[in-house]
Amino acid sequence: MHKDLEKYKDKLPLKLLQDIEEQVPGSKVKKVAEKVYEEYLASRVDPGEAVGLIGAESIGEPGTQMTLNTFHYAGVAEMNVTVGLPRIIEILDGRKSISTPKMEIFLKSPYNKGKNIRELAMQIKETKLKEIATEYGMNIVDMRVDVKLDSDKLDELELTPQQVAKAVDKALGLDAGAKIDGNTLVIKLKEKAEAKGLNALYRAKEKCKGAYVKGVKGISQVLPVKRGDEYIIITAGSNLKKVFEFDFVDSNRTTTNDIHEVREVLGIEAARQAIIDEVFQVIETQGLNVDIRHIMLVADTMTAGGEVKGITRYGVVSGKASVLARASFETPIKHLINASLRGEVDRLTSVVENVMLNQIIPVGTGLPQLVSKLEK
Template structure:
């Protein structure tokens, strides 16, 4: 029996073979097993894409055609607890461009047991939210005579986020080096150790407002929601790395919608999956139906260099081998000049170049060549 499976290795992918092995009844005669394997093999080959199928173009058309039907505007519902999220075409463009800074970064934080049961969910959510100095201060003032900036803290607000004055002072000290920091009651006074002028003081006043005090940096809004029988926290603002450091967070399921961040924190394979998921979310949200494999090939194209390349002239298009193909997309003069400078060669191996030259394009019927033995 083992040799039978061995003979199908290479013909059927290993994962499929494994599954067949698993589901075969324990007592089966060899002939039947062979028949099953043969049928699986047939099914598999039927499902494979034929050589020369222009999968990339079909993926582009399949996504692009549906993209024209997307609604541009976001709909808001009054009175419903929700966050403003970029959806539809702008979001799709954002993902496929491979932007580093997306317009509405979000995280879905799954909580590790036992925190996910809903007990103290509000406290957990609030502790995740970033608090800056300006969020807990009641007043920022400048003492012109002594050249110090004074911050009056709002005790209520400080207590509400579950920290004390000492911690605030520590955080401020950590953020500001070379500064003299004193606390008296609920007032923090900051004096520059250098001999700075008044202008510097105003700059300092604005700077200290943004000092990170507690929570996860960049997370400016939190929303606990129930999903299934557990609670998760949806955040506006994303910082996956800092979230993973948190003991409440389940790092396995927690995700962000920022593809580039996924790439930085979890690696390119995760980013590829993230692209697929995010594109699929947009499409699902719009009530469209596109086969996931189209998104997979786009994601593969964006990730195959090891880092995320957007579908732009700086990203995926710049990876093309052909000068003519690059020139036919955007900024033709730039491409032709840079090709001329180094004497680039165009092998005419792809579609666009051959259309330009009025030659058969090497896809479909244009792909196969004729090989024949020549008598010597």
């Protein structure tokens, strides 16, 4: 490290130090570092600033202007993405299952040039039996269902009828089995299920329609799109782990909008960044302007515990130290009774409880306190 930078080692963030080192010629480091430090101190938040509340106001106020519209992709039926306020709520609540999971799959070179992009996309798309079937025939006499397969589609997906039969057989489980007969899939009830009669057969017929045949589970739609000078694949449905297994997928850049999946596959830091990106993107597309640091604070709060917690009574709020603060946010009686069972003590160290008691809140001018040494 440059000698003039040494004294700022613990005073400036690592990233800033690195930037100065890399971008400033050695003779000017001292002056630049001085100025950077000055600027850094000036842009820090003052002690006692109510950052959380200001963040809440800063996200909440523009939230009132957001629309409830969903965004539709041109050309694809039923592929839309939740945006606007519902999406923000969804992210901040830390929902486990989101309303419109979506991935943006980037491809490695040379796959991203657009050649055979449709075939690559079809490999990812989850194919169910109903998509390759043309006809279902119920044969009551033999207690079986004949499913006619579309051979054109099979060719397109590079599937053999045998593969289909195997996949459907697996999906049907214990009650029924599937065999192939030419281009017809024959579904027959197994002996112990046969006794249940027509109902069981009908159920098997309905069940086989949704049988997984090929592709990545959960990816219901694929859409190749040109982004810049490369092609990417946008999907409805998300399955990060399985998609990463394809060797043509660029796992460094591929993203999903499912925060929980990001945490499971890539870890908590990635989840934090995903929250920031997703929220910021929504706010940006709505034409609003919110400082990213407010969102970063929210993301930090949600991920601080190593897992993604929503801003709900089960998530972040349940971790509050103050009984009164928890009770003032939804289901008060439950919180109070549990607190009293545990004999909890409220030390009145935060804002809400002090407002309730009409005491000075430990924020802003209420924070500093006088400490003096008394003469003996």
